[in-house]
């Protein structure tokens with residue numbers, strides 16, 4: 001690690017060693033002689049946790065004493081990764097713990113690898129939620145994260161002959177020492193049934209929902225430690241349990257399976273994370289998950305508010321609820337139900353409280369990713385909530401008409417009910433109308449939200465849509481993932497970088513300082529040597545740490561255009577073979593990323609990358625000038641090894657389709673130069689690192705819209721590019737799939753005639769841009785200067801800045817005072 005603790009805690013090595021031994025004995029029940037590595041891991045986690053709990057209780061109590069406005073972050077995904085390194089680092093205990101374990105004959109680095117990743121998310125949205133939780137704790141915001149404690153997170157990816165295979169992920173197999181089960185925190189969640197209308201003596205009609213079935217939501221709490229252990233917040237994850245674990249009468253009747261049917265049905269809710277990223281599964285169980293966690297979280301938030309303020313009317317003053325995309329959007333209807341039906345608040349006032357409390361973040365413009373649920377399904381599963389949605393929508397459309405908008409197209413466009421394909425509830429519209437603020441996740445994305453998905457609603461409510469450009473926590477993605485670079489930055493720019501990310505600016509003057517450049521390059525090379533070992537172990541591909549590490553790591557999706565990268569790789573391969581005498585810049589193309597299990601075209605793209613790798617890596621004529629490696633099972637921990645070792649960051653999505661990206665920020669912060677389109681946060685990265693320190697190519701979002709307007713048949717475009725023609729012919733004819741020559745015929749056909757993601761249209765520009773990259777790489781001083789200026793310019797992309805903006809403009813809260 002950085003070799004020294006940043007603000008070391010009071011604990012001495014001796015203290016920690018004793019604490020570990022005590023935990024090994026009394027919690028793990030083992031003595032040193034018989035302890036397994038995993039036993040030591042548990043003892044170290046418990047000893048670390050012991051140093052969190054007091055702070056946790058202090059932060060929790062302080063929130064009751066000082067009554068700061070609370071933030072509830074509702075997300076169906078938290079892509080946490082491992083926690084030991086993060087907790088030790090944030091407590092300033094890493095080196096002390098390393099010394100203590102060393103004295104006990106145990107290697108801390110080894111123990112860290114025994115922790116399974118908490119992979120409770122698919123990609124960007126889930127990881128952002130995890131970075132936000134750490135930043136809210138660091139900024140001492142009284143925040144809770146609410147989500148689902150999936151028994152099985154995102155599947156484990158195995159590449160069999162280059163094909164993705166999915167295996168269940170089992171992070172809880174050996175238990176989870178970081179969580180605290182809270183059996184006393186249990187809420188009954190209803191499903192189905194009917195709604196009774198009751199007329200009260202004052203003639204008012206009240207509604208009572210009589211669910212047909214109940215499931216219990218049990219809380220599991222995980223502490224979230226902020227930087228320097230300043231504050232500790234709670235991530236509360238719900239697990240589903242049947243009210244009756246066993247129907248004895250059914251069992252006694254001999255129907256053993258039937259006897260546990262309810263149990264299985266209930267527990268299915270928190271069984272597994274839906275592995276779909278950007279494409280709704282649309283399955284009933286998914287809606288049950290969304291309602292289950294939304295209702296449990298709202299009931300828990302109201303219970304805490306009532307405990308503190310004894311009434312619910314002041315909720316909006318004391319609580320801010322953030323919806324992480326539409327997945328928790330049913331919360332708008334559920335909060336209204338709880339306020340009106342359970343707490344007897346009048347509809348109008350309840351609506352004010354709801355809108356005043358809730359805000360919603362949109363993370364995607366992809367039409368297929370915008371959730372909508374069939375009205376009949378909602379009527380059957382959530383009859384009272386559907387009634388409430390109908391009424392919210394009716395009052396909403398009334399106010400639209402009253403404000404003079406009577407045009408039927410507009411009314412239909414802003415209605416929550418989509419009448420087109422069988423009546424469906426637009427969850428984005430429900431979230432928008434039920435919120436006081438709606439935000440996009442990059443400046444371009446928020447602008448496009450106003451022009452596309454929410455154009456009509458945005459005109460009705462002009463100040464509702466705001467921008468909050470994403471960020472990343474520098475603790476995990478710099479201090480922990482790249483301690484060598486962190487030490488160099490602190491030695492050069494001062495320890496201030498640890499608390500003020502903008503202080504990174506101070507290294508800019510060293511961008512051409514030979515000594516600093518030397519050390520900067522040495523750190524990068526050290527990280528590349530480590531990654532080269534991982535690539536050899538997992539891909540059996542030998543790579544030279546001195547070649548250009550060209551990295552594309554993210555979920556596999558057509559709009560992220562891994563295909564464009566593969567086509568350029570084949571074109572470079574063709575060129576190297578055609579002109580071996582030229583001064584080619586040796587590089588390795590590193591890919592990693594999972595495809596949604598049901599997304600077959602994305603899985604074919606993974607196969608193509610591996611087929612191309614096989615041919616290129618085994619072609620002697622390439623003489624090591626080009627290598628390709630597809631690392632399996634991309635997750636948070638693997639990202640922490642790849643990112644510090646990257647030279648070139650591929651951010652090449654079709655402009656207008658990547659809402660923000662956060663991998664782009666992590667890579668640039670660690671000194672990788674970006675090659676990308678003017679999409680998502682790439683636009684703002686360019687503004688902060690300087691135009692000459694980033695490689696931009698391709699169509700802008702406007703040009704993409706225009707080009708699509710002229711059709712997506714690419715025959716003309718391909719005819720204009722001999723290199724592209726050659727590449728498509730090679731792939732289409734089976735050059736990379738001799739075992740199945742027709743494997744990619746369909747893929748090439750789509751690129752030729754239905755190129756919605758404009759891979760062909762951006763090919764030549766991308767190829768030319770990659771040659772510019774190669775030219776700059778050869779000018780080592782110029783490359784390192786640009787690399788250093790990337791790290792120097794990334795301070796603004798700290799999630800501390802993002803969260804401070806949410807707190808100021810959306811949540812209207814600030815850091816809570818100490819106990």
Ligand SMILES: CCc1ccc([C@H](C)CC(=O)N[C@@H]2O[C@H](CO)[C@@H](O)[C@H](O)[C@H]2O)cc1
Nearest residue numbers: 124125278279280363441658659660661662
């Ligand atoms: C219902 C299926 C589903 C599941 C997840 C999603 C997420 C919104 C997908 C996602 O992760 N979006 C990514 O969010 C990041 C954090 O804001 C952005 O940086 C990425 O650009 C965006 O693709 C959509 C639809």
